[in-house]
Amino acid sequence: MQYDEKRLTRIVATDCGSTTTKAILIEYVDGEYRQTIRGEAPTTVEAPLNDVTKGVINATQELEELARLKYNNPNIKFMENGEFVIPRNGDIGVDAYVSTSSAGGGLQMMVTGVVASMTGESAERAALGAGAIVMDLIASNDKRMNHEKIERIRHLRPDMILMAGGEDGGTIKHVVEMAELVAGADPKPRLGSSYKLPVIYAGNKEAVGEIEKTLSEKVGLMVTENLRPKLETENLGPARDKIHDIFMEHVMQQAPGYNKLMEWTQGPDNQQVPIMPTPAAVGNIMQTIAKDEQIEVVGVDIGGATTDVFSVFTEDYVFNRTVSANLGMSYSISNVLASSGLANIMRWVPFDINENELRNMIKNKMIRPTTIPSLLEELVLEQAIAKEALRLAFEQHKEFASSLKGMQRQRDISEAFSQSTSGASIVNLMTLSLLVGSGGVLSHAPRRFQTVMMLIDAFLPEGITRLAVDSIFMMPHLGVLSEISPKAATEVFRKDCMVYLGSCVAPVGKGKYGKPALYAKLELPDGSVFEENIPFGEIRLIPCEGGKVAKATLKTSSGLVLNSEKAKELTVDLHGGEVGIVLDTRGRQPFTLPVDKAERIKYLKKWMRELKAYPEDILV
Amino acid sequence: MGQAYSAGLTVTDSMIVRKERILPLKGKVLVNKGAKVKAEDVVAETLLPGKVVPFNLANKLGVTPAQLEKYIKIKPGDQITKKTILAENAGLFGLGIFKNEVRSPVEGEVENISAVTGQVLLREPRIPVQVKAFLDGVVTEVIPDEGVVIENKSAYIQGIFGIGDETTGELKMLATTPDDEIDAGKIDDSCKGKIIIAGSFVPFHVIEIARKHGVKAIITGGIDDQDIKKLLGYDIGVAITGHENVGLTIVCTEGFGKITMAKKTFDLLKQFDGKKASVHGHTQIRAGVIRPEIIIPMDFEEKELISKEASLPVLEIGTMIRIIRQPHFGTIARVVALPEELTKVESETLVRILDAEFDDGTRVRIPRANVEVIES
Numbered sequence: 001m002q003y004d005e006k007r008l009t010r011i012v013a014t015d016c017g018s019t020t021t022k023a024i025l026i027e028y029v030d031g032e033y034r035q036t037i038r039g040e041a042p043t044t045v046e047a048p049l050n051d052v053t054k055g056v057i058n059a060t061q062e063l064e065e066l067a068r069l070k071y072n073n074p075n076i077k078f079m080e081n082g083e084f085v086i087p088r089n090g091d092i093g094v095d096a097y098v099s100t101s102s103a104g105g106g107l108q109m110m111v112t113g114v115v116a117s118m119t120g121e122s123a124e125r126a127a128l129g130a131g132a133i134v135m136d137l138i139a140s141n142d143k144r145m146n147h148e149k150i151e152r153i154r155h156l157r158p159d160m161i162l163m164a165g166g167e168d169g170g171t172i173k174h175v176v177e178m179a180e181l182v183a184g185a186d187p188k189p190r191l192g193s194s195y196k197l198p199v200i201y202a203g204n205k206e207a208v209g210e211i212e213k214t215l216s217e218k219v220g221l222m223v224t225e226n227l228r229p230k231l232e233t234e235n236l237g238p239a240r241d242k243i244h245d246i247f248m249e250h251v252m253q254q255a256p257g258y259n260k261l262m263e264w265t266q267g268p269d270n271q272q273v274p275i276m277p278t279p280a281a282v283g284n285i286m287q288t289i290a291k292d293e294q295i296e297v298v299g300v301d302i303g304g305a306t307t308d309v310f311s312v313f314t315e316d317y318v319f320n321r322t323v324s325a326n327l328g329m330s331y332s333i334s335n336v337l338a339s340s341g342l343a344n345i346m347r348w349v350p351f352d353i354n355e356n357e358l359r360n361m362i363k364n365k366m367i368r369p370t371t372i373p374s375l376l377e378e379l380v381l382e383q384a385i386a387k388e389a390l391r392l393a394f395e396q397h398k399e400f401a402s403s404l405k406g407m408q409r410q411r412d413i414s415e416a417f418s419q420s421t422s423g424a425s426i427v428n429l430m431t432l433s434l435l436v437g438s439g440g441v442l443s444h445a446p447r448r449f450q451t452v453m454m455l456i457d458a459f460l461p462e463g464i465t466r467l468a469v470d471s472i473f474m475m476p477h478l479g480v481l482s483e484i485s486p487k488a489a490t491e492v493f494r495k496d497c498m499v500y501l502g503s504c505v506a507p508v509g510k511g512k513y514g515k516p517a518l519y520a521k522l523e524l525p526d527g528s529v530f531e532e533n534i535p536f537g538e539i540r541l542i543p544c545e546g547g548k549v550a551k552a553t554l555k556t557s558s559g560l561v562l563n564s565e566k567a568k569e570l571t572v573d574l575h576g577g578e579v580g581i582v583l584d585t586r587g588r589q590p591f592t593l594p595v596d597k598a599e600r601i602k603y604l605k606k607w608m609r610e611l612k613a614y615p616e617d618i619l620v
Numbered sequence: 621m622g623q624a625y626s627a628g629l630t631v632t633d634s635m636i637v638r639k640e641r642i643l644p645l646k647g648k649v650l651v652n653k654g655a656k657v658k659a660e661d662v663v664a665e666t667l668l669p670g671k672v673v674p675f676n677l678a679n680k681l682g683v684t685p686a687q688l689e690k691y692i693k694i695k696p697g698d699q700i701t702k703k704t705i706l707a708e709n710a711g712l713f714g715l716g717i718f719k720n721e722v723r724s725p726v727e728g729e730v731e732n733i734s735a736v737t738g739q740v741l742l743r744e745p746r747i748p749v750q751v752k753a754f755l756d757g758v759v760t761e762v763i764p765d766e767g768v769v770i771e772n773k774s775a776y777i778q779g780i781f782g783i784g785d786e787t788t789g790e791l792k793m794l795a796t797t798p799d800d801e802i803d804a805g806k807i808d809d810s811c812k813g814k815i816i817i818a819g820s821f822v823p824f825h826v827i828e829i830a831r832k833h834g835v836k837a838i839i840t841g842g843i844d845d846q847d848i849k850k851l852l853g854y855d856i857g858v859a860i861t862g863h864e865n866v867g868l869t870i871v872c873t874e875g876f877g878k879i880t881m882a883k884k885t886f887d888l889l890k891q892f893d894g895k896k897a898s899v900h901g902h903t904q905i906r907a908g909v910i911r912p913e914i915i916i917p918m919d920f921e922e923k924e925l926i927s928k929e930a931s932l933p934v935l936e937i938g939t940m941i942r943i944i945r946q947p948h949f950g951t952i953a954r955v956v957a958l959p960e961e962l963t964k965v966e967s968e969t970l971v972r973i974l975d976a977e978f979d980d981g982t983r984v985r986i987p988r989a990n991v992e993v994i995e996s
Binding site: 150172214334359360366367369370372373376378379446 | 669671672673674685731732734736737739741743780781844845846855856857858875876877903905944945946947949964965966967969970971986987989990
């Protein structure tokens with residue numbers, strides 16, 4: 001159901017995260033939709049309150065208070081007797097209330113397939129695309145013994161299982177065998193034992209009869225279209241839709257207070273608007289940007305517990321999402337240290353610190369996840385950790401976002417010597433147009449310069465890439481809002497959500513520190529000209545406002561290239577932003593930092609100073 | 621914005637503790653409503669389904685899955701031993717010559733036979749599981765087939781982080797002050813079966829000695845991250861703990877590093893020195909927060925068992941707080957002002973702050989997110 005601006009003049013949207021419930025107010029003012037006020041409160045799905053709506057009420061009360069102040073009108077109210085008033089009547093009520101949720105650990109799924117890298121991976125893609133965390137992928141060929149698979153299924157306790165396997169019309173034996181293992185494990189749902197675990201079957205349609213025979217008594221079986229009907233075709237839509245239906249109907253029902261919350265989310269005609277898993281809503285918005293602007297996009301949302309990476313690549317706008325379930329800045333911060341190693345974190349820190357102190361600091365953040373760095377030194381350390389969390393999450397994403405594996409390809413002679421195979425990553429940083437960051441450590445960095453530094457150091461964009469950040473983390477809200485008003489969602493997205501930070505120019509190739517790397521001449525919108533022969537191993541920041549472009553002439557030296565056509569000379573328009581245009585000659589593929597510690601610290605300080613990342617006193 | 625801070629850990633000399641003791645699967649409840657139980661008593665038990673052993677019978681017999689039906693000797697639900705013949709063929713010319721028979725690899729029950737894959741699922745015998753009361757108290761509710769609710773009046777301390785499972789024992793105060801670091805020499809055989817209380821820190825070698833002397837649990841202000849790694853043999857990535865088998869339980873009340881135990885916590889433990897306590901190290905910081913607990917049961921009348929309604933403590937002028945991040949990590953102060961406007965702190969972050977005063981009268985300005993309310 002969609003509504004126009006006559007019916008939607010004031011909307012409250014919330015995102016119930018694991019820690020915080022974030023509320024925003026969207027209003028139709030002076031002929032356009034704008035996000036006007038934001039409030040937040042701790043999420044209350046857990047003891048002692050055990051009711052998600054308490055957090056929603058607290059966050060909405062904050063919105064009300066701020067709205068009364070903003071409009072100097074003491075009569076404004078969105079809720080009465082602890083419930084939203086819908087539709088709006090003058091100062092009282094709102095026209096719609098929508099919400100996303102990742103509280104209580106989000107949607108946790110297990111997926112099964114026959115061949116792990118084929119149907120297994122397609123099932124994983126469907127689950128991830130629907131906003132789930134995939135706890136495990138179990139496949140006929142995953143090298144575990146059958147009894148080990150059964151033990152694993154039994155111990156996982158997911159919210160639901162997605163089963164795939166087999167081309168339509170192909171052999172049914174393997175997928176039926178997998179169903180037998182699931183039946184043998186007799187899996188129980190994570191939240192409560194009062195209902196049967198939902199299992200979606202999206203495999204070979206010829207096997208449906210046998211699957212029903214094997215599973216229907218033990219689990220809540222639902223059948224949908226095969227998500228890999230042929231080796232060369234993926235059909236993920238029906239499985240994703242089914243996951244969303246079940247998320248609403250079964251999983252959310254079990255979480256404390258969600259029954260009430262599901263009744264609250266309504267449009268102006270009091271029709272229900274489904275609650276969406278947070279990452280599914282962010283995915284919605286990412287795909288909309290890519291298609292609207294016809295560009296390739298990578299987005300990242302780094303949270304306390306998990307880091308989600310989204311990408312849209314190729315002319316077919318292939319969408320991929322990955323969740324790095326144990327990479328995050330609070331609950332999972334200690335795991336970032338364990339995964340990346342201390343040396344990888346310390347390589348971004350421009351001062352000495354006692355290793356033990358750092359380890360204990362990280363652990364203390366893990367056990368008290370809502371604290372924020374008050375000291376500058378702690379901020380620098382957290383941002384160094386964030387770079388590693390982002391880097392690791394992006395590496396996982398690149399590996400996963402690949403072309404379909406298992407397809408036969410005809411090659412012409414020109415391809416015969418290339419390394420490309422089926423299943424190669426479709427993430428190409430050289431063709432990437434826009435990199436969007438989101439999540440506390442990126443959105444709330446005290447200086448936007450720091451956000452730019454983190455994005456560049458973690459993702460190592462190549463060639464020319466625009467950088468942006470979600471201003472106050474409202475992509476989830478807008479993703480779910482787009483279900484009832486794409487106009488409101490896109491308008492707010494463009495005007496209030498997206499903050500363009502600028503562009504990064506990073507020639508690809510090796511070089512030696514101090515040797516010539518890039519000649520750049522930038523004609524800036526204010527008439528001034530930046531011109532320099534920049535040596536290898538440097539960073540330059542040239543201010544250029546958002547909405548403006550600089551006309552750039554770029555020429556590289558010593559084997560460095562500027563785009564996927566391997567151009568060494570380019571004349572292009574570079575978009576400005578809140579931070580400006582960054583020229584980064586530190587090289588790519590490989591990107592290396594000086595090995596010697598003193599030398600590395602010297603360069604880190606130089607780059608940070610150039611990027612205006614931190615106050616001078618920590619860089620001396 | 622009054623709530624933009626951590627709710628804080630509960631430390632109280634008297635509260636009604638209510639614990640659900642639930643079986644992992646439905647089973648039998650062994651106590652009645654109103655029964656007085658000790659921590660060690662078994663209150664419910666069940667049989668967990670045995671391990672499932674998949675077994676490709678058709679392959680073993682050398683027939684196709686479709687043919688299996690002709691030769692199979694068992695049906696779902698049959699009890700089996702290692703001698704049970706699962707299937708046998710008729711041998712050469714049906715005369716029993718070179719007859720092939722397949723016996724069960726395990727004892728248990730036949731779960732399923734598949735004509736599509738030729739696989740049978742055999743289930744091993746059930747595994748008994750018992751749930752203990754964990755705390756001395758009264759059974760106030762019986763959840764049929766699932767478990768019970770036990771209540772009592774206790775002194776109660778929530779830890780911030782722990783390792784190791786549920787245990788009970790007598791409290792033994794070894795520290796003399798909250799910032800004490802206990803000497804290994806203080807731990808001897810008199811500590812066997814006890815829950816010992818250290819002060820601000822317990823290093824690895826002291827934990828080792830405690831383990832050797834049969835100490836059941838250690839309560840400490842802080843612990844070093846690397847000592848935990850040595851103890852477990854791995855680094856903790858995500859804080860989900862409690863099922864480690866390291867020979868004792870550790871409850872940390874403040875955090876990682878050397879941190880003076882909060883005075884209130886220390887005084888309470890001192891007050892109940894020698895009393896029986898139930899403790900566990902279960903910690904889960906994500907999705908369904910679980911913190912370690914120290915429960916010290918007291919005498920009570922059943923009519924006292926009325927829990928207070930749950931609410932979030934309020935941050936206001938005069939509230940006692942604990943600072944939970946540098947600078948001043950671990951110190952206690954009193955809130956003296958709650959400015960409304962966002963304020964820039966050293967890291968340049970714009971945050972809601974509060975002004976707090978220490979005992980000696982000095983004042984600090986700290987982000988509200990970096991304090992915990994100490995409930996009085």
